[in-house]
Amino acid sequence: MVRGKVRALAVHFDSVNEDNLSVFSGADLVSGRVVVEVSGDVRVNRLDVTARGLAKVRWTESRNAGANTAYTQNYTEEVDYLHHRDTLVGGPADEDGPDEGVTVLHTGLHEFAFSFTLPQMALATSFEGKHGSVRYWVKAELHRPWLLPVKVKKEFIVFEHIDINTPLLLAPQAGTKEKTLCCWFCASGPISLSAKIERKGYTPGESIQIFAEVENCSSRVVVPKAALYQTQTFFAKGKGKQIQQLVSSLRGDPLQQGKSQSWEGKLLKIPPVSPSILDCPIIRVEYTLVVYIDVPGGLNLSLSLPLVIGTIPLHTSSPRSFSISSNCSPVSWLGLPERPEAPxxxxxxxxxxxxxxxxxxxxxxxxxxxxxxxxxxxxxxPPPLYSEVDLNPEPPEVCGTADVRRPSMCPSR
CATH class of the missing domain: 1.10.287 (Helix Hairpins)
Structure with missing residues (x-):
């Protein structure tokens, strides 16, 4: 008798997006099929499907303690977010004898459906970093008598939604700094920087409007710049490892001595990046907008404004978003008066x-x-000129026994 062969074993999800990716969130139903292609008759003990979600951190540090002595320290930590298992064919794992619960698959394609629900707890967003990752996958294992099991694993993506339409993430972010350059007995004037953005929360693909005022009273030519950084922090065994990456940047015009420069909504585009990860105990992904002045031959003057990259974009029709945008005009936030009414x-x-x-x-x-x-x-x-109207007039002058409210009506003394 010729033993049949397993030609292919694959996992397919029922729900995919336009990029052929399976994307889910907490409490979503994940469903799909395990497809088995065989030639001939194949005896099968079990077909198991296991769903896992794991955040894992790992890095290695080597230290030298002398010319010939060295030791290596491994830092590893894991957090389990999902563990679900179903048996689609056959019996439980303890009935794994060669003739226990055997099912025969005949030549052709065989499909077996599976489904499970993601936990309602806050799941960490799928992420790939230098020293750690957050991954979710479904693994299918086909067990046959007296043979090694056939395995296949397929990953899916989980997004923990972050809604930027919250008061905390709609709040403007601003700061001001000043720096004086000096060299021994020679000191130049200060360099001042003020910057503001309309909110703290953004989504990938949006542009950050940057309002800034730069004044250069020093003797050097400086250049205002802005950069968006992603900071990855990994924790294991009570120790942290941090990596910072440049995501996007822009450059202003060089500023001569005694000159100033204004950014009235200069745009910095946010490229496709991972959302912020703030709730995972071993991995954090944070973003910072740094507005700074590049000072040749000296330390840069910089302002750091924290950002949160979310998944639910801004509701443009929201009254809150309208008020935030209106409050961020270059006139109001710089402390200048609004345009007065015409006389x-x-x-x-x-x-x-x-x-x-x-x-x-x-x-x-x-x-x-x-x-x-x-x-x-x-x-x-004619009526008085608008600039001559006194909004806080002095008390009327008393002439004799009658109150006279215009100076020209008082007799000259």
Missing amino acids: PSYNELAISESYRQDCLRGCEGEDQGSLLTYISEFRYL
């Missing part, structure tokens, strides 16, 4: 002849002489 026109304030006659006729029994003098004196004068 009233002369036609709105000038007294017409008919109004004057009506007023005189309606004022019988009062002191018409003083009222007529007032109108005659001011009826042909």
Whole structure:
């Protein structure tokens, strides 16, 4: 009798995106099929499907303690996020004898469905770093009598959603710094930097609007710049390992001595990057926008503004987002007054002849002489210029027993 052969063993997920990737989040249902292709009759004890999710950190440090002595220290840590197992064909693992629970697969393709639900707990987002990773996968194992099992593993992606439409991530980020350059007995003027961004949370593909003011009172030519950094931090055995990578950057114009420069919403594009990982106990992924002044021959003057890269983009119709955008205009956040209202026109304030006659006729029994003098004196004068209006006038000056509210009506002394 010719023994059959297993031609192929594969795992297929039912849900894939346009890039043919399987992407899920916490509490989602993961379903798929295990496909087995055989030629001839194949005897099978079991077909197991195992789903795993694991965050793992590992690095090695070597230290020399003399010319010929060295020792190596390994740092390893793991966090288990998912462990699920199903048996699709055959019996439990303890019934693994050569003739226990045998199923015969005939020539052709055979499909076996599987499904499981991801935990509702906060899962770490899939990630690949230099000293650690967060991976999720489904592994299928086909066990046959007296033969080694056939195994196949296929990974899927998990995103722990971060909604940037929260008050904390919609809050503006700002800072100000100043630095004075000096060399022995010679000191130059200060270099000042103020920078602000409209919010703390962004998603990949967005552009960060940077508002900045740079003033160079030093004797050197400086260059304002901005850079987005990703910081990976790994923890194992009470020790941490950190790596910082440049994600994106931009450059301003060189600034001569005594000159200033303004960035009124200069755009820095965020490329496709991993979302922030903030809840995993052994791996953290954080982002920082650094706005700095490149000082030749000296230490740079820099401002660090923390960012969070999320997965749920900004709701542009949200009133909160509208107010944030309006509050980040270069006029308001720099402390300059908003544009004032235009002054009233002369036609709105000038007294017409008919109004004057009506007023005189309606004022019988009062002191018409003083009222007529007032109108005659001011009826042909234009209204005061807008810049001359006193918003906080002084108390009226007392002339004799009557209050006179215009200086020109007081008799000269």
